[in-house]
Amino acid sequence: MSEAVAETVAARFGELYGAEQDGVWAAPGRVNLIGEHTDYNDGFVMPFALPHTAVAAVARRADGVLRLHSQDVEGGVTELRLDGLSPESDKNWTAYPAGVVWALREAGHAVTGADIHLASTVPSGAGLSSSAALEVVVALALNDLFSLGLRGWQLARLCQRAENVYVGAPVGIMDQTASACCEAGHALFLDTRDLSQKQIPFDLAAEGMRLLVVDTQVKHSHSEGEYGKRRAGCEKGADLLGVNALRDVPYAGLDAALARLGDEEEVRRLVRHIVTENERVERVVSLLESGETRAIGPVLIEGHASLRDDFRISCPELDLVVDTALASGALGSRMTGGGFGGSAIVLAEEPDVDAITKAVTEAFAAAGFTTPRVFEAVPSAGARRLR
Numbered sequence: 001m002s003e004a005v006a007e008t009v010a011a012r013f014g015e016l017y018g019a020e021q022d023g024v025w026a027a028p029g030r031v032n033l034i035g036e037h038t039d040y041n042d043g044f045v046m047p048f049a050l051p052h053t054a055v056a057a058v059a060r061r062a063d064g065v066l067r068l069h070s071q072d073v074e075g076g077v078t079e080l081r082l083d084g085l086s087p088e089s090d091k092n093w094t095a096y097p098a099g100v101v102w103a104l105r106e107a108g109h110a111v112t113g114a115d116i117h118l119a120s121t122v123p124s125g126a127g128l129s130s131s132a133a134l135e136v137v138v139a140l141a142l143n144d145l146f147s148l149g150l151r152g153w154q155l156a157r158l159c160q161r162a163e164n165v166y167v168g169a170p171v172g173i174m175d176q177t178a179s180a181c182c183e184a185g186h187a188l189f190l191d192t193r194d195l196s197q198k199q200i201p202f203d204l205a206a207e208g209m210r211l212l213v214v215d216t217q218v219k220h221s222h223s224e225g226e227y228g229k230r231r232a233g234c235e236k237g238a239d240l241l242g243v244n245a246l247r248d249v250p251y252a253g254l255d256a257a258l259a260r261l262g263d264e265e266e267v268r269r270l271v272r273h274i275v276t277e278n279e280r281v282e283r284v285v286s287l288l289e290s291g292e293t294r295a296i297g298p299v300l301i302e303g304h305a306s307l308r309d310d311f312r313i314s315c316p317e318l319d320l321v322v323d324t325a326l327a328s329g330a331l332g333s334r335m336t337g338g339g340f341g342g343s344a345i346v347l348a349e350e351p352d353v354d355a356i357t358k359a360v361t362e363a364f365a366a367a368g369f370t371t372p373r374v375f376e377a378v379p380s381a382g383a384r385r386l387r
Helices: 002-017 095-106 130-145 152-167 174-181 225-241 251-260 265-289 293-309 316-327 350-367
Strands: 023-034 044-060 065-070 078-081 114-120 186-191 197-201 209-215 332-336 343-349 373-376
Touching: 002 023, 002 044, 002 114, 023 130, 023 174, 023 209, 023 265, 023 293, 023 332, 023 343, 044 130, 044 174, 044 265, 065 095, 095 114, 095 130, 095 152, 114 130, 130 152, 130 174, 152 174, 174 186, 186 265, 197 265, 209 350, 225 251, 225 265, 251 265, 265 293, 293 316, 293 332, 293 343, 316 332, 316 343, 316 350, 343 350, 350 373
Parallel strands: 065 114
Antiparallel strands: 023 044, 044 114, 044 186, 065 078, 186 197, 209 343, 209 373, 332 343
16 A cells, blocks of 8 residues: 555656655654643653555755645645745645755754655644654654764654744654554554653554544644643643653652642643543553553543543543443543544444444434544554665
């Protein structure tokens, strides 16, 4: 499949630019198994890569020009001058690849221009990191073409800077690291403070289970205000508690920390979610490593309740997925991603998948919601060169 996609994207590059590409690269979207909104609090996360990817055909240029085209967006080739790139100057899709070029050059890397054609199968607005896939595929291509010698975690850092500063979205480091560093058949246990990584085997099919992604079709945008408000609230909580980040509040000391916050009720809720979510990530890692995979189901359910009630970033569609899936026999379910829409995940025994999918689809129809998109999430490879 990858070779066929690479061939198609390479051929379209030739049509657009009248020249051969220098290579074709792919970077995946991701699903976060557990660990939501902990990444910008220096905490723990556990994503895995999807088979859905952003693919880029790229050729070097030496004249300070960046040309961009996407088969997924209407319009022709966008041409930009590298010396004219500046943060938050672009409100279009082109800000993501252009921001990566800007971040590389700001960090002192000699990128002199490129022609880029992109195509993506990562659903946009579904909470599956379509923007991170776009950033990472461009970063990896330029890293290879300009012999920059950067490792996956370094590319992730630069992509995060591109999205934080150039695009203006206050995202953490998880999405870019997952896209750059995940391995097939594994979930990535990532400490977002020091970027230390551990690949945890996660082969549900071998144990007779499946993990479904239910895309509610409710679009969300990280650069809108609610995400930023949550981040600011977490930073306020850390300040009030006298710690560098909420990661530093121990789970055993949570009650005492909450008591110190007094009548700061909103901050108390945010702190409670982050501290308990970090503990949930560690619990899932322990369960998977000890072969108790089915026992992660209740932990996923706890995580959804915390995101719904404490962090308050769920929505009726996400709650309906979770409630319906659990009522139909799922082992566990929760919203995944930034919130306010996007997707939920459902852990289920293989024989129950069809019944759960049918029940969720019917529940959405009965509620008058847009028909959800349901597909299986298979832990897949991270960013790589295709040709």
